[in-house]
Amino acid sequence: MAAQSHYEELARQLSAIGAVKRGLGRILPAECPAGSAAVLTLLGRHGEMRMSRLAELLDVDMSVTSRHVAHVAARGWIERDPDPLDKRSRILRLTPAGHTMLDELGRRTADMFAHTLRDWTDDEVGQLNAMLARLRESFDCRTTAPAINPRTPAAQLT
Amino acid sequence: MAAQSHYEELARQLSAIGAVKRGLGRILPAECPAGSAAVLTLLGRHGEMRMSRLAELLDVDMSVTSRHVAHVAARGWIERDPDPLDKRSRILRLTPAGHTMLDELGRRTADMFAHTLRDWTDDEVGQLNAMLARLRESFDCRTTAPAINPRTPAAQLT
């Protein structure tokens, strides 16, 4: 349990971190906005999956996911095959072009951070990543308070 | 200098932290969206200032600042007095109603974090704040690379 001033400061920092996110967005290819990049990144990291699973990982509504996915599918970066086990669902999978774009995103990201974070050690970046991951986890009521707000059955928890 | 995988992970974390920001936005009063809250917070923390200074602290274009400021002024939370030294400028200042709203924002923020971060120590929250502040500073070319991209004279640096 931390002091109130620490909490207010955290709220301010989270608000201000938007400038960093916008800076990251500006280095993306014109056809690939942040939402598309997130879709490609998660499919590259976790492999093929259904819409509902992707929406869970993106932590946005499925309607939002649907739009992002339509955008990347229209550019040929992913395929959407019908799920043979459930005809309502579609299986999402990166295409070779999608892998190429994902590589390009990784390159641009690394180039930018290598410059802006040139005085950070490898370990410091790792610590920041770990704290951000923990922050997200603490905020996610699917994992922190299932007994109080059981929106999701335990079997679906990641 | 950190490994590329660390940089890609940081990009992913920053993208995903949006969910936390949205969660924070949901606890705000209906009349006071995130942009308004940021204006009130910065005026409370730094005291009265001009539009251009506020835009710098918010790290957004002055046109965006102008809209946020118009919103909070319309609700009586700030005053905009003409600057006697420069009639183009306006001095922004919290009103008593603005202080009241700011207190309410602090209360709601603290309540939420006290719950979601109940297993974080005071020191851990402080460390996260410090790393986020450093991240923002590293990203801000006004402070990191004035020799390469001297958009702002040194005298204006905060």
Next chain:
DNA sequence: TATTGTTATACTCTATAACTATA
């Protein structure tokens, strides 16, 4: 009936450009 996914609509935040008023 419940669930998966799509689409229509609306709202917030942002940047660019055109504009007014003042320096």
Next chain:
DNA sequence: TATAGTTATAGAGTATAACAATA
């Protein structure tokens, strides 16, 4: 001419609600 600030417009991201197809 240059600067402080406003407004119009456009684009990205998001959520809610209504809908279609399938379980």
